[in-house]
Amino acid sequence: INNQNNKIISYVGWTNNLKQRILKHNSGTGAKFTRGRKWKIIYKRKYYNKSLAMKAEFQLKKNYRLRKLIKEKYINDTKS
Secondary structure (H helix, E strand, O other): OEOOOOOEOOOOOOOOOHHHHHHHHHHOOOOHHHOOOOOOOOOOOOOOOHHHHHHHHHHHHHOHHHHHHHHHHHHHHHHO
């Protein structure tokens, strides 16, 4: 998502229903941070249980370098 400064922002979260989660975020009923924005899924992974998903979410949230790499890959893939 681009904000006013044309900076791409990202949101990391876990869910057991991705389709429902993105609909909530885009309708303004998701997490407070997501309101007022239109989100696109650019990266997803599937885990066998909630505990593993939450651990991965925590790691990705604090790993800004990896998040930047994921965003750069997405931008480059959509420009080709």
